[in-house]
Amino acid sequence: MKHFYAIVLILLLALLTGCGKNNTSQKSDNKKENETSTPTPTVNPDNGNKGNGKTYTPAEIEAAIARVIGDGYNATVDVPMDEMYSCALADADFSKIDSYVAKLTLVPSVQQDQIVIATAKDAAYAEELVKLYNKEYERATMYAKQYPMEPHKLVRARIYKVGNTVMYIIAGRSPEEGMDDTACINLAEAEYKKIDDLIKELYGYLPENLLVESEPDESGEPAAAMNSGDIPYDDGEIPFDDDLDVPGETGDKPSFQGC
Numbered sequence: 387m388k389h390f391y392a393i394v395l396i397l398l399l400a401l402l403t404g405c406g407k408n409n410t411s412q413k414s415d416n417k418k419e420n421e422t423s424t425p426t427p428t429v430n431p432d433n434g435n436k437g438n439g440k441t442y443t444p445a446e447i448e449a450a451i452a453r454v455i456g457d458g459y460n461a462t463v464d465v466p467m468d469e470m471y472s473c474a475l476a477d478a479d480f481s482k483i484d485s486y487v488a489k490l491t492l493v494p495s496v497q498q499d500q501i502v503i504a505t506a507k508d509a510a511y512a513e514e515l516v517k518l519y520n521k522e523y524e525r526a527t528m529y530a531k532q533y534p535m536e537p538h539k540l541v542r543a544r545i546y547k548v549g550n551t552v553m554y555i556i557a558g559r560s561p562e563e564g565m566d567d568t569a570c571i572n573l574a575e576a577e578y579k580k581i582d583d584l585i586k587e588l589y590g591y592l593p594e595n596l597l598v599e600s601e602p603d604e605s606g607e608p609a610a611a612m613n614s615g616d617i618p619y620d621d622g623e624i625p626f627d628d629d630l631d632v633p634g635e636t637g638d639k640p641s642f643q644g645c
Contacts, residue, residue, distance in 0.1 A: 437548070438590035444487040444503035444551065450588065451501060451557060454580045458559025460499035461489040474502040474522035474554040482511040484550075495533075498526055498540050502554040515552040519545045520598045522554065536560060538567075538574040544581065545596040548589055555581060 442450075452459045465473045465488040473488045480486075486504035491497040502519065506512040523543055530540055544555040558577025561570045586592045 440589065441549065442551070442588060444485050444505055447503050447551070447553065447588070448487045448489065448501050450584055451555065451581055454584045455557055455559065455577065458577070459557065460491040460497050460560065461501040461557055463490050463492055464488065465490055473500060474519045475504065476522065477518055478504070478515070479511070482507050482514075496535055497560060498530070498535060498556055499558075500526075500554065500556045504552055506550040506552065509550060512547060512550040512552050516545060516547060516596050519552065519554040520596070523597060526556070536570075536574075538570045539577070541599075542574050542578050543597055544578070546585060546593040547596060548593055553585075557581065 448461075452461075465475075470476055470478070470488065472494065473490060475486065475488055484505045484507050487501065489501045491499040500522075502522075504515055506515055523545070526540060526543075530537055539558055539560075540556060544553065546553045546555070558574060558581075561573055565573070582592055
């Protein structure tokens with residue numbers, strides 16, 4: 387009988403030892419599984435912002451902007467390579483760019499809408515693109531001093547950089563005839579909010595606007611932020627065509643309307 391109890395005791399000990407090993411093994415497997423399933427946060431390299439880690443081609447970003455603006459989207463004309471001088475990629479080194487999209491409006495002499503988005507091959511040239519875009523913005527504001535078209539849209543331009551992708555954005559619906567200054571400002575703000583909300587949706591955060599504001603004029607306003615209404619010009623500042631009516635002897639000077 388003693389031998390019988392001894393055998394039973396040995397079997398019970400063996401069984402308990404096996405269960406302990408299984409529990410330990412199961413806990414170890416569960417720990418490994420939990421460690422594997424915990425996602426590593428994706429940190430965007432720009433300014434330490436936490437992004438969602440997604441990337442988009444310049445063409446995809448431009449198409450998304452066109453979609454949110456809708457029927458009022460004016461930058462619909464692709465800029466051919468031999469006409470790059472007319473946009474923000476005028477002085478770009480295309481050997482340092484992976485992909486890009488460059489679009490202007492049908493009537494660039496009347497509307498300054500421009501979408502230029504490029505992905506540089508490295509971070510250094512992405513910084514160079516920011517400089518080139520600001521150079522284009524400076525040119526646009528100088529042009530607006532003579533021909534003030536939609537200044538409220540121009541002064542709210544965006545230059546965003548996400549990774550090596552840099553965006554130059556002047557876009558939105560144009561004001562309707564008869565809109566006063568306040569209505570034009572509200573329209574511009576609403577259109578750029580659509581764009582900002584889109585960029586935030588794409589990347590999970592809104593990048594810093596890297597636009598360098600133009601120097602203020604004597605009134606303290608940025609160069610392009612002129613009020614709607616008559617804008618006087620100095621003699622000889624505006625070139626005249628033969629078909630253009632020349633001001634009379636009253637000393638009137640040509641003026642342009644814009645909001």
